[in-house]
Structures are given as structure tokens and as C-alpha cells.
Amino acid sequence: MSGTDPIGNPGQDPRAQLGRLLEEDPADLYENAPMGYLSTLPDGRIVKVNRTFCAWTGRRPGELIGTRFQDLLSVGGRVFHETHLAPLLRMQGRCARSPSTSSAWTARCCRAC
Amino acid sequence: MATVLERNCVRVSGVTDGRPVVFVHGFGCDQAMWRFVTPDFEVDHRVVLLDLVGSGNSDLSAYDPDKYSSLRGYASDIVEICRELGLADVVLVGHSVSAMIGALAWKEAPELFGALVMVGPNPRYIDDGDYVGGFSRTDIAGLLDALDANHLGWSTQMAPVIMGNPDHPELAEELTNSFCRTDPDIARQFARVTFLSDNRADLPGITIPVLVLQCSEDAIAPEVVGRYVHECIPGSTFTLLVATGHVPHLSAPEETTAAIRAFLTG
Numbered sequence: 001m002s003g004t005d006p007i008g009n010p011g012q013d014p015r016a017q018l019g020r021l022l023e024e025d026p027a028d029l030y031e032n033a034p035m036g037y038l039s040t041l042p043d044g045r046i047v048k049v050n051r052t053f054c055a056w057t058g059r060r061p062g063e064l065i066g067t068r069f070q071d072l073l074s075v076g077g078r079v080f081h082e083t084h085l086a087p088l089l090r091m092q093g094r095c096a097r098s099p100s101t102s103s104a105w106t107a108r109c110c111r112a113c
Numbered sequence: 114m115a116t117v118l119e120r121n122c123v124r125v126s127g128v129t130d131g132r133p134v135v136f137v138h139g140f141g142c143d144q145a146m147w148r149f150v151t152p153d154f155e156v157d158h159r160v161v162l163l164d165l166v167g168s169g170n171s172d173l174s175a176y177d178p179d180k181y182s183s184l185r186g187y188a189s190d191i192v193e194i195c196r197e198l199g200l201a202d203v204v205l206v207g208h209s210v211s212a213m214i215g216a217l218a219w220k221e222a223p224e225l226f227g228a229l230v231m232v233g234p235n236p237r238y239i240d241d242g243d244y245v246g247g248f249s250r251t252d253i254a255g256l257l258d259a260l261d262a263n264h265l266g267w268s269t270q271m272a273p274v275i276m277g278n279p280d281h282p283e284l285a286e287e288l289t290n291s292f293c294r295t296d297p298d299i300a301r302q303f304a305r306v307t308f309l310s311d312n313r314a315d316l317p318g319i320t321i322p323v324l325v326l327q328c329s330e331d332a333i334a335p336e337v338v339g340r341y342v343h344e345c346i347p348g349s350t351f352t353l354l355v356a357t358g359h360v361p362h363l364s365a366p367e368e369t370t371a372a373i374r375a376f377l378t379g
Binding site for chain 1: 139140141142145146148209248252253255256259260293308331332333357358359360364
């Protein structure tokens with residue numbers, strides 16, 4: 001049976017295509033998410049990082065694991081990290097940033113980690 | 114007109130006749146930063162917390178750009194607060210830039226203070242000849258430019274706009290920072306005053322006991338700077354903490370508390 005898939009490509013069974021979309025692999029969603037994911041210890045050392053973040057920074061996971069997140073930042077970013085982000089993560093386990101720039105982000109951290 | 118205590122959102126707790134300990138936060142946060150160390154001191158001290166004008170829950174209408182164009186403006190507020198509360202023999206614990214604000218407060222009213230605790234002090238952030246402050250002039254210029262352009266998004270006030278659901282304010286709460294809210298315009302000037310300050314000349318004259326509390330791997334106040342402060346202040350005590358980062362009172366409150374207590378009883 002021929003038809004048009006959910007994004008308009010001909011020659012695919014739309015139901016099969018939709019089924020594949022809905023069964024996306026969570027690991028793939030993590031690795032190739034349209035945002036950088038990273039997990040750090042409380043001192044900022046990276047213990048887990050996704051492929052998107054690696055692509056943005058042009059480094060392999062092996063180069064990033066063990067590096068302190070704040071060491072990847074510009075001077076301004078490092079000051080922001082030390083004076084705002086790290087304290088907020090310690091106190092409330094999350095930090096929200098203003099959406100006034102296109103790259104709004106949120107960060108979370110588990111105090112027990 | 115707000116009183117001095119309202120202006121700085123002063124909160125007093127602990128033992129009324131205990132030795133007063135005044136905790137002063139640094140750039141970027143507010144009195145909430147001390148929440149893990151104050152319970153210990155409240156047992157046998159009179160604990161005073163405050164927000165610098167422009168930070169936390171201070172009275173923003175009291176922010177006067179002229180007065181706060183120098184750290185002395187903040188120092189005179191601390192002196193006013195101590196006088197208003199009738200404090201004496203005060204232990205002034207100042208974090209980061211407030212370590213220097215504390216030194217200036219002592220200079221203005223030495224009769225009020227009995228000891229200074231400087232947590233992660235940096236009397237001059239910019240390198241100068243042989244002096245290492247940890248930042249180049251270009252670093253700091255870039256930081257201040259980024260702040261002016263709000264590239265770093267230091268304002269945390271707009272987060273609820275994302276959610277846009279007035280029926281469920283808890284969703285906005287999830288995205289808003291509960292602590293350390295900063296007015297972006299004030300934060301810009303405070304950053305300028307902080308990171309362009311040079312208080313090296315104020316250090317040698319300090320004659321009361323001083324503890325320099327230094328973190329390991331501190332990007333804002335490197336160890337070499339803490340040792341410089343220690344060497345400049347005759348008779349000061351230097352304690353290097355195992356804690357890393359710039360805010361040991363949040364990351365290692367027990368170690369921080371123990372170091373301050375050891376200094377006060379030693």
C-alpha cells in the first residue's frame with residue numbers, strides 16, 4: 001500500500017511511519033536532542049554528556065567526562081556560574097534563566113548526586 | 114521612608130545576648146546563601162542577616178547610583194545597621210566582594226567590630242604587574258560588556274512569561290528562581306563596582322583579628338589571591354578549605370562553620 005507519510009514523503013505506509021515515530025528510542029532522544037544535556041557532580045565535573053553537547057563543543061565524550069563544566073565557559077559565563085548558577089542549584093535544585101535570549105535554559109541538580 | 118532595617122531586609126535571630134555575627138552576601142545572591150551555616154551560630158550567637166541594597170528583598174527604591182558607585186556606600190549601610198541594632202564586638206562575615214565591604218565598614222567605624230571573616234576575598238580582580246587577581250583587563254571588559262548586552266541573561270524575573278498560565282502559578286514557580294533575584298540594571302552597576310574595585314591599600318591597616326577563608330579551585334578568588342590578602346593583613350589567619358568553588362557556605366557548610374568557630378575560639 002502506497003501513500004504519504006506524516007511528513008509528506010511518498011511511498012511509505014503512513015501508519016508504519018507514524019508507528020516508528022512514536023516508538024523512538026529514548027536513548028536516541030537523549031543523545032540527539034535539540035539541546036545539550038550534561039550531568040555533573042556538585043563541583044561541576046562532567047560525568048555524562050549527550051552527543052548534541054559534544055557536537056556544540058567540538059569535543060568527544062572522553063574529552064568532556066571529568067572536565068569541569070565551568071572550565072568550558074567564557075570568563076563571563078564562569079562568573080555567572082559561580083555567582084548565580086551553582087548557588088541556585090545548591091539551594092533550590094534548579095535554576096531558570098530569562099527567556100530574553102533565544103537560548104533559554106533550565107538546569108537541575110540533585111543534591112545527593 | 115523605609116527604616117535602615119527595612120531597607121536592607123535585616124533579619125535578627127539566635128541568642129539576644131550572644132556575640133553578634135553579621136553575615137553579608139556577595140555579588141549575585143542574597144542572605145539566603147547563609148541558610149546552611151546560620152542554624153549552627155544561632156545556638157550561641159546573635160545572628161544578623163541582610164540583603165545589600167539592590168539584592169534579594171532589599172528596598173530597590175533605596176538604590177542610589179551615586180552612593181553605590183563605590184563599595185563604601187555598601188559599607189556605610191552595614192555600619193548604620195550595626196548602630197541601629199546597638200551591636201558591639203561584631204564578627205563581620207563577608208563573602209567575596211563583601212569581604213572588602215567588611216574591611217571598609219571596619220575602617221569607617223572600628224569601634225563596632227571585633228573580628229572580620231573574609232570568605233573568598235579578592236581585593237582586586239584584575240591582574241596588575243606582579244599582582245595576580247585572576248582576571249585580565251580584557252576578561253573583565255568582556256564580562257561587563259556581556260552584562261550590558263544581557264547576553265548572560267542574568268535577570269531571572271521573566272521566567273513566568275514562558276509558562277503564561279495564570280491559573281497555575283505553581284508552574285511559573287517551578288521556572289522562577291526563589292532566591293537571589295537580582296534587578297538587572299542594579300546588577301550591572303554592582304558588577305562594575307565589584308570587578309573594577311581595588312582595595313589592596315585598605316588591607317595593611319586592619320588591626321582586628323581577620324580570618325581569610327579560602328576555597329580550593331576558586332575561579333573568582335584564586336588561592337594566590339587569598340594568600341596575598343593574608344600576607345597584607347598583619348596577624349591574620351589563613352585557612353584553606355577542602356571545599357571547591359566560590360561558595361563554601363553552600364557547598365561545605367560544616368567545614369565552613371568549623372573553620373569560623375575555630376578562629377573565634379582560638
